[in-house]
Structures are given as C-alpha cells and as structure tokens.
Amino acid sequence: MTEQPTFDPRFDPAFQRGYEPPARETPPAPAEASGPDGAPTVSDKPREQPRPAEFAPAVEEAAAEPSQPEPSQPEPAQPEPAQPNHALSNSFERTLGVVAAALVIAGVSAALWANNSNYNGPGQTWGWHQALQSVVWALSSPMITVGLATGVGLVFRRAIVWELRE
C-alpha cells in the first residue's frame, strides 16, 4: 500500500509536490483539434483541472464572481504578490488629524488664557497662578507649531501616497 501524500489544506493541491491528477481528467487531445496549418482552435485552450472535493466550494465561489469574465481560463500558477497598502486613509491618520486640530485649538486657547490672565490676574504676587500662566504661555507656541506641522504632514503623506499609486 502506497502512502498518500499529505497536502497543505491552505493551498491548492494541484500546485503541491506529489500531486498527480486523475487519469480521466486529462484525456489526450484529439488529432482533429487543431485547425488548418496547425493553428490553435478553441479546443486547444488549456482546461481547468477539476479539484478534489474539499476545494469544490471555493471553485464554485470563484466561478460565481462577476469579476472573472472567462472562467475557463486556468488560474495563475503563483498567487499574486501582496500589494502594499497605499490606502489614503486609515485609523491612525484620522487620529493624527484629530490630534493636530486639538493641538492647534488648545494652543490658541492657552495663549489667549495666558495673555488675558496677565492683565486680569492677581497681580505681581508670585503663586501657582503665575507659574501656571508661565507654563501655559511657554507651551502654547510649540503646541500650535506641532499641530500645524502634523496637519501639513498628513497632506504630505497623501501627496506621497498619490505618487506611489501613479
């Protein structure tokens, strides 16, 4: 008794080592298949080989897809390499957009608060209010800068992705 080869169930057995198609599935081409002068006819096209039963649903689904105009064409031997994801928008990009807007708004608000509290604050006495005002005033400009830069960086990313797509 010969040992049956084991196939990786994730892939088509037709493309794995040890696969032998059944004899009834590869009948010899009739001599009259070719047209005059040896020109190939429709019957000379390679036929799709039937697959084992466990792959039958996948074949039916593939044949049912409207994006395949010629189901009689054989499938490519090698799967197409995965294309890099050049999606214009993703969750991180949306988060960055929110962060950019928040930084700009918070920076402008901080600058306004610090500026107003400078005139309307408790005066020259040193305290937590003065310290907080100094910190907020110092942080406002970098916050606005980083927020604007983040927004512009997102547009740069889109420009680069557009370049890669073209």
Place this chain on the structure above:
Amino acid sequence: MIRRNPWMALLWVIGCVLVLGTAGMQTWTAWFYFQTDLAVVGDPVLTTLAQIAGALALPAALVGIATVAGLLFLHAKRRARPTARPAKQAPSR
C-alpha cells in the same frame, strides 16, 4: 509626462497661505497695537483677534516655510525618479 499631483498643489496653497497670512497678520497686529491705547479697554473682539494672530504668527510662519521646503524636496525627488530608478526586469524562473 509626469501628472500633476493634486495634494502637492494643495500643499503649495497651504504653504503660501501660512507664510503670506503670517505677514498679513503681523502687519495688522502691529498696526492694531500701535493705534490702540492699551490703557483703555478696546473692542474685545478685535483684541481677541489680535491675540490669536499674535499666537499664530510664529508657528504659522515656521510651518509655512517648512512646508515650502518640504515641497521643494518632494519636487526634487519626483524629478529625479525617472532616471534614478532602475528599469523593471522580468521575474526570472
């Protein structure tokens, strides 16, 4: 022929608006503070706008100039790409 990148056109608009807007905002803010007597409580809306303009001026100028510089880098990379990239070869089997 290289197609026009709409996002780069948008970046040019953003960069020019940031730089020229900063110049305009600073000019208006300087004029406002020059004309306004700070001892007198003026129009609160205009005062707030002047403060916002003062807060935005430096960051906007910085990011605007950086945007234009980045665009120049992008244009240089784009122009150099057709000759710098090696020709595609058929996969060998």
